[in-house]
Amino acid sequence: MANYTIEEKDSFVVLGFGTELKSDYTDYMGINKEKADFWHAVNEDGRLDALKAVATNDYIFIVNEAVNNKMMHYAGVLTDETLPEATRVIQFPKGEYVVVKGEAPTAEELANTVTGIAFGQALQEATDYAYVGGPNAAVVMDQQNGQVYGEMWIPVIKK
Template sequence: MTNYTLEEKDSFIVLGFGTELQSDYTDYAGINKEKTDFWEAVKQDGRLDTLKSVAANDYIFAVNEAVNNKMMYYAGVMTDAALPEATRVIQFPKGEYLVVKGEAQSADELSQMLTGIAFGQALPETQEVAYVGGPNATVEMGQRNGLVFGEMWIPVVRK
């Protein structure tokens, strides 16, 4: 069973490579296909390994961010390092985050599941906080018992 909590987090930086998602924001199948294709590309061309080489921990971030009215999507790691070829330095604010935990067969499946629960159930159900934009991320934290586990982190404000 997946649950959600509200957690206080310090500000942190994710360095990433990104792509602009072209599908309409209501086209979940199109968005998911674009995200899957993007992950395959960053794994195959070595960009993910480059990011891992400067990471502060083993977490792999899949970040969603609206930039200049564009839906941007990034593969990233938590780090203070700089890579000249990286697409973006993403600043996550200090504050309260809605955190959804889960596990799945693959990182892709985990990301889709956590996003669905976070935006489809947790945010609509919670009465005390609201998501007002800013970057949010699925965080792949590791593997156990043959499953990928991780969390979705969404910055929120008190209503």
């Protein structure tokens, strides 16, 4: 049984840098490699630091979204500001969200863990709710004692 909650959230906007994931959606190893390569690049080339500089808090959003029939993956932050080089302003709707909390040694492991629990268990168990698409995000919220803490947020509607 998955440990999750249903939470009401106001709409919010995440500013991000993104990449199109080219692997087939069933190729988890390929997708995870593309995501890892992307995160290595945004950490090395300063794009993540640029986002952090305009962020309203310390949260880092690891966003997945289907855009024009493409699987997109973003590094993002909450902000009211813009960066001319940013690739997307991602609008998350006001409403109910499946929320899965987790911790792991790295942000990548955290994202993989909470995403797996959310899509593999929580959405199946939340039988009164349905995910109808739209952006979803693993949110890195804190880091202490060698662990990264965060949550997976998936917008849902009541059936």
